[in-house]
Amino acid sequence: MHLVTAEEMRRLDRITIDRLGIPAAALMKNAGRAIAEEIIALCNRRGEAGTAGGPRQGGEAARDNGAPRNAGAWAAGGAHGEAAAPGAGGTRRAAARSGVRGDAAAGMAPRSGGNGGDGGDAGAAGITPRSSGPGGAAVTPPKLVISGDAALMTEHAESEHWLVLVGKGNNGGDGLVAARYLREAGIAVSLLYAVPPESLTGEAALQRDAAAAMGLPAAVHGGGGPDFAGYSGILDALLGTGAAGAPRGAYAELIAAANASGKPVVSADIPSGLDADTGETHEPCIQASLTVCLAFLKRGLLQYPGAGAAGRIVVRSIGIPAGLAREEGLSAYWLTPAVLEGVLGVDVSRRRAPDGHKGTYGHVLVAAGSLRMSGAGLLAARASLRAGCGLTTWAVPGKLLPLLVCAAPELMLADAGGEADGTWNASAAEEVLKLADGRDVLAIGPGIGRFEDDKAWLKAIWEGAECPLVVDADALNILAECDYGSWRQRRAPVILTPHPGEMARLAGVKTKEVQRDRTGLALSFARERGVTLVLKGAHTVIASPDGRVFVNTTGHPGMATGGAGDCLTGIIAGLLAQGLDGAQAAAFGVYLHGLAGERAALLRDDPASVIASDIIEAL
Ligand SMILES: NC(=O)C1=CN([C@@H]2O[C@H](COP(=O)(O)OP(=O)(O)OC[C@H]3O[C@@H](n4cnc5c(N)ncnc54)[C@H](OP(=O)(O)O)[C@@H]3O)[C@@H](O)[C@H]2O)[C@@H](O)CC1
Numbered sequence: 001m002h003l004v005t006a007e008e009m010r011r012l013d014r015i016t017i018d019r020l021g022i023p024a025a026a027l028m029k030n031a032g033r034a035i036a037e038e039i040i041a042l043c044n045r046r047g048e049a050g051t052a053g054g055p056r057q058g059g060e061a062a063r064d065n066g067a068p069r070n071a072g073a074w075a076a077g078g079a080h081g082e083a084a085a086p087g088a089g090g091t092r093r094a095a096a097r098s099g100v101r102g103d104a105a106a107g108m109a110p111r112s113g114g115n116g117g118d119g120g121d122a123g124a125a126g127i128t129p130r131s132s133g134p135g136g137a138a139v140t141p142p143k144l145v146i147s148g149d150a151a152l153m154t155e156h157a158e159s160e161h162w163l164v165l166v167g168k169g170n171n172g173g174d175g176l177v178a179a180r181y182l183r184e185a186g187i188a189v190s191l192l193y194a195v196p197p198e199s200l201t202g203e204a205a206l207q208r209d210a211a212a213a214m215g216l217p218a219a220v221h222g223g224g225g226p227d228f229a230g231y232s233g234i235l236d237a238l239l240g241t242g243a244a245g246a247p248r249g250a251y252a253e254l255i256a257a258a259n260a261s262g263k264p265v266v267s268a269d270i271p272s273g274l275d276a277d278t279g280e281t282h283e284p285c286i287q288a289s290l291t292v293c294l295a296f297l298k299r300g301l302l303q304y305p306g307a308g309a310a311g312r313i314v315v316r317s318i319g320i321p322a323g324l325a326r327e328e329g330l331s332a333y334w335l336t337p338a339v340l341e342g343v344l345g346v347d348v349s350r351r352r353a354p355d356g357h358k359g360t361y362g363h364v365l366v367a368a369g370s371l372r373m374s375g376a377g378l379l380a381a382r383a384s385l386r387a388g389c390g391l392t393t394w395a396v397p398g399k400l401l402p403l404l405v406c407a408a409p410e411l412m413l414a415d416a417g418g419e420a421d422g423t424w425n426a427s428a429a430e431e432v433l434k435l436a437d438g439r440d441v442l443a444i445g446p447g448i449g450r451f452e453d454d455k456a457w458l459k460a461i462w463e464g465a466e467c468p469l470v471v472d473a474d475a476l477n478i479l480a481e482c483d484y485g486s487w488r489q490r491r492a493p494v495i496l497t498p499h500p501g502e503m504a505r506l507a508g509v510k511t512k513e514v515q516r517d518r519t520g521l522a523l524s525f526a527r528e529r530g531v532t533l534v535l536k537g538a539h540t541v542i543a544s545p546d547g548r549v550f551v552n553t554t555g556h557p558g559m560a561t562g563g564a565g566d567c568l569t570g571i572i573a574g575l576l577a578q579g580l581d582g583a584q585a586a587a588f589g590v591y592l593h594g595l596a597g598e599r600a601a602l603l604r605d606d607p608a609s610v611i612a613s614d615i616i617e618a619l
């Protein structure tokens with residue numbers, strides 16, 4: 001599934017409207033309807049669970065025609081009609097766990113009753129097939145069956161009263177359409193405008209008038225803290241992709257009040273206050289329990305803290321053809337099995353040839369570990385084997401070799417020279433290069449520490465190793481101090497796997513700046529430096545030098561434990577050894593590492609107990 005920026009979304013909107021001739025009002029109608037369907041589904045879920053959002057206690061809002069309290073009443077003038085998947089087991093489950101759901105745009109079947117297109121709302125009418133009754137007796141069904149649209153109906157309307165917070169732009173327009181569909185489903189709905197409704201324009205103004213003509217109670221926010229006590233839920237249709245900067249004035253007051261209300265908040269497209277591109281949350285920002293994202297997944301919804309503010313995310317198509325993103329050359333993706341296979345060309349089933357042997361699956365050389373951090377090397381080396389490579393050799397300062405005999409019986413050990421105290425030195429580069437000769441991939445960095453002339457060590461390896469290179473941990477810190485742009489160009493790919501602190505050093509910025517726009521930074525760094533970049537942390541970003549970027553959502557907070565990154569280095573190296581290219585190995589490696597982390601967390605009573613070795617065992 002593609003990820004888009006606000007600017008790209010506007011471009012796709014425009015193409016749909018101008019080139020395909022689909023009216024903007026039709027898109028808005030589909031958007032509002034999709035939002036209403038998701039709210040109705042939510043009402044049904046909690047109604048069936050007996051946890052309805054509470055009676056209309058607090059009373060007035062429900063009884064007095066639903067006009068929101070603490071707000072100036074507003075009556076609209078003029079009535080206008082409405083203008084015209086994967087081989088790998090468990091991967092679908094993983095997508096669900098990631099909290100993001102897509103419909104037709106993601107290549108998954110739309111929910112029953114859902115209408116992703118811009119067609120009409122009429123219920124289905126048709127002649128039903130002949131069927132059998134009890135005991136097999138033939139029953140002639142009625143010739144004509146008229147049903148309503150199940151996705152827009154609920155038996156739990158009684159206990160619901162939703163407040164729609166309406167902004168000035170098209171996001172507000174989406175909310176107004178949703179309000180009408182909710183009302184049609186029998187759910188009490190009230191509107192609270194952030195700005196005088198007269199200031200709405202275009203399609204949003206049409207929707208304002210339609211809602212008024214339908215008699216939906218409405219008010220304008222009159223300042224202060226509105227009282228949301230009487231409502232069972234809040235639809236946030238204040239700000240969408242047209243927002244700029246921190247919410248101001250009435251918008252800020254309504255967002256703060258909605259967050260403080262303790263009511264479930266459903267956001268239209270994005271939580272108001274979120275930067276749709278970066279995932280930054282402004283002060284204040286809606287904390288939604290559900291975000292109904294329209295047409296394409298916005299980049300900011302997958303990056304923290306935005307990913308946290310969005311709650312569960314459902315992506316609904318609204319009539320903008322999914323193929324437009326590809327036609328327009330958009331190249332940012334949510335990493336799913338379908339993207340791994342369809343975009344990256346990875347065989348996620350990891351089939352082995354029946355006549356394969358250890359030579360078929362490549363040989364990894366891991367140069368990692370030192371006296372005080374030998375375990376980092378061991379983790380990376382073991383993980384490469386679990387990722388499926390045929391052979392792994394682990395090179396360490398020679399002094400350590402006797403201590404590591406049979407640390408993992410499957411590994412081969414090699415003497416990389418180094419100092420008498422078991423640390424690395426610059427001349428060890430020569431040994432590493434000799435060992436790398438004829439190997440399929442070289443992974444360097446975990447647990448090597450810093451040492452004299454380490455920049456010369458890295459330069460020699462960077463320029464001398466003919467095979468793909470995975471660079472992690474202290475090797476990245478060394479790299480950050482080098483003018484590696486002037487080094488001899490490498491033919492084989494380089495994959496850098498920094499965590500945000502290492503990334504900050506590499507890019508010469510503060511860690512906070514790295515986290516502010518992870519996707520944007522990864523993309524520009526990979527392009528400029530000609531490397532594949534894996535920016536680690538919850539929702540790891542993988543950027544390739546050709547301008548493609550992938551955001552991974554597998555993983556678990558239990559993975560926040562020393563050595564988890566060393567495992568990833570080994571996994572990526574193991575996949576490279578099996579012939580995957582840089583972007584394939586990085587993306588698939590991150591995806592599998594996250595899945596293994598999830599599995600490791602599930603196996604323990606308390607996920608806080610996960611340690612890095614568990615991730616390897618769960619691969
Ligand atoms: N065909 C389409 O286009 C479709 C669009 N769709 C929907 O439209 C949404 C985008 O709509 P949009 O572009 O109208 O922007 P939106 O976010 O609703 O409001 C911007 C307005 O808010 C204001 N404002 C801005 N920043 C502010 C701040 N910090 N604090 C306070 N106010 C602020 C600003 O007003 P100003 O300050 O300029 O007077 C501006 O006018 C999109 O997310 C999706 O939901 C879908 O239905 C699909 C079809």
Ligand SMILES: Nc1ncnc2c1ncn2[C@@H]1O[C@H](COP(=O)(O)OP(=O)(O)O)[C@@H](O)[C@H]1O
Nearest residue numbers: 499536537538555556557560562563564565566
């Ligand atoms: N909250 C989290 N959710 C998902 N993955 C996480 C989380 N915390 C850490 N990880 C993953 O665990 C790994 C930690 O790597 P790193 O910080 O380099 O650890 P180390 O250097 O100790 O090996 C990264 O792949 C990171 O993405």
Ligand SMILES: [K+]
Nearest residue numbers: 239268270272
């Ligand atoms: K919103």
